[in-house]
Amino acid sequence: MWALVGVIAAFMALGGNLVDAVPPVADFVEVRDEVGDAPLDCGPPGPLGKPHLVEVIHSIDQGPWLSRAADAFMEKCPNIQLRLTAGDDFETANAILRGELRPTLWAAAEELTLRYLEIRWREQSHELLFRLDERRPLVRSPLVALLHEEQYRVLRAIREADRDGVGFWVDALCPTIPRAPELDGVLQEDMLPGTWLDWYTQRNPPPPQPDTRLVTKKKRSAPAAQPTPAAPLIPTPEELRSWGRVKLGFPAPTSSASGISTLLLMARQHLLADTAGDLALALEREGEVLQRWLRRCNAGRDEWFASAFLLTDHVFDLGPKSYDGVITYESLVFPILARLSSDELGELRVYYPSPTLVAEHPAVLMWPDDEERAPNLDAARRWLQYLESEQVQQNAITYGLRPGRLARPLDAFDLEKNPFLDMRRFGIELEPANQEPPRPDGPVLLRLLELWRAATGRN
Numbered sequence: 001m002w003a004l005v006g007v008i009a010a011f012m013a014l015g016g017n018l019v020d021a022v023p024p025v026a027d028f029v030e031v032r033d034e035v036g037d038a039p040l041d042c043g044p045p046g047p048l049g050k051p052h053l054v055e056v057i058h059s060i061d062q063g064p065w066l067s068r069a070a071d072a073f074m075e076k077c078p079n080i081q082l083r084l085t086a087g088d089d090f091e092t093a094n095a096i097l098r099g100e101l102r103p104t105l106w107a108a109a110e111e112l113t114l115r116y117l118e119i120r121w122r123e124q125s126h127e128l129l130f131r132l133d134e135r136r137p138l139v140r141s142p143l144v145a146l147l148h149e150e151q152y153r154v155l156r157a158i159r160e161a162d163r164d165g166v167g168f169w170v171d172a173l174c175p176t177i178p179r180a181p182e183l184d185g186v187l188q189e190d191m192l193p194g195t196w197l198d199w200y201t202q203r204n205p206p207p208p209q210p211d212t213r214l215v216t217k218k219k220r221s222a223p224a225a226q227p228t229p230a231a232p233l234i235p236t237p238e239e240l241r242s243w244g245r246v247k248l249g250f251p252a253p254t255s256s257a258s259g260i261s262t263l264l265l266m267a268r269q270h271l272l273a274d275t276a277g278d279l280a281l282a283l284e285r286e287g288e289v290l291q292r293w294l295r296r297c298n299a300g301r302d303e304w305f306a307s308a309f310l311l312t313d314h315v316f317d318l319g320p321k322s323y324d325g326v327i328t329y330e331s332l333v334f335p336i337l338a339r340l341s342s343d344e345l346g347e348l349r350v351y352y353p354s355p356t357l358v359a360e361h362p363a364v365l366m367w368p369d370d371e372e373r374a375p376n377l378d379a380a381r382r383w384l385q386y387l388e389s390e391q392v393q394q395n396a397i398t399y400g401l402r403p404g405r406l407a408r409p410l411d412a413f414d415l416e417k418n419p420f421l422d423m424r425r426f427g428i429e430l431e432p433a434n435q436e437p438p439r440p441d442g443p444v445l446l447r448l449l450e451l452w453r454a455a456t457g458r459n
Helices: 002-013 060-076 089-097 111-122 149-160 196-203 237-243 257-272 279-298 308-318 330-338 371-387 390-397 442-456
Strands: 052-058 080-086 105-107 139-148 325-329 348-351 362-365
Touching (some): 060 080, 060 139, 060 390, 089 111, 111 257, 111 442, 139 257, 149 196, 149 348, 196 237, 257 279, 257 308, 257 325, 279 442, 308 325, 308 330, 325 330, 330 348
Parallel strands (some): 052 080, 052 105
Antiparallel strands (some): 105 362, 139 325
16 A cells, blocks of 8 residues: 555656656757768858758748748758748848847848848948848749729729829829829828729710711711720729729738838839939928828728738638729739639739839848858858759749749740649739839838828828
8 A cells, every 4th residue: 555655656746647748849940960961062061060050031922932942952951951930021120120030041022121121220230231232032023913803904994094194003002182182171081092983984084975066968967976885894884883992902011011112113103203213302302292192092091901911811801892902912812813713702813013013032141241150151152052043943933933043934944833824814924024113222211101101190
């Protein structure tokens, strides 16, 4: 009996649990003690023969492509271990500013975010964060509009008949709003874009009625010119009226790379009408006019998504009553288009505005002058060289990303899966004519964000 009591006491002292405790899942990738033989282009092993650890922060849309490439790279180079973390550009930039992240390599979505981070970093530190002129574009994805099919058809008809509009970014995102609007008497909840019916009528006025005074000598009316029939696919005025306001959403510029890209394109068209003028000077002269226009168009919106990924992923679950379409990156539309048959979302179409910005997903080495980080930075350079190889660049196509280092057309690659070919019926263009305006420096971006915050009352 006493022996049994002793066994029970020992059991309780050891925790009273016959099941092995499950340790928490480590955030880091497994670091091997033996790196084995690695090719010469993988470089030397790390201290004590262990692998170098390279922490990589990357945009969300690069995730599947980079994960596949990382597995193959670490198998080839066991002396280099990668830890990949996906994050939105602004989320990553602000975490770096707060000192919460110190990655070896950052592969952002858009160069504008690097310019934003660079100017903000200089406000708090003299330490070199990265070299912007040494950025290495990895893959490309233009900014596009993804719309429900009926709204897409009307948008195309309006743009083809665009006699008075300045351009897509002004006309489609703030339709019927004058360039210098009066705000007196306008309630904040009404500070939204105009309606589909007003916009369509403004760009496609009805044909004039025939002049009944024109008669022949025999008192017979001259044959009247037959009005051009409306395109059969354009909804009726009653249907357009039922759509209400134009609801083409874009992410918040203060938290999204695609959002600040959209704001930049809107501001350039509003102030410069797509000319090659100096945006900084235009903001000095007419910043107040731009702010009033942004307020009249954007201040009434209640909800702003923090990223293009969230907006694109959720908006079409809400249907056309909430959004007619979204501004997003081309790479993010492919998962949505692939869901059409299973989710019964109806038809969607991709529209390629011109001009637009093409996200080149530039990668930069972080804190490049830190001597203690030199071995890991060298390992990161070897990882970048691998990503720039032809096979890895070609693999990016299967994930809806355009290669940044290969000049061949997309239909020239022998791939088992090429979404650019498979989804052309949704309006995907193999070689869109992307005209890009120059990207401004950091101070101009900060000024634009300041104007947008003041216009909308949002941070």
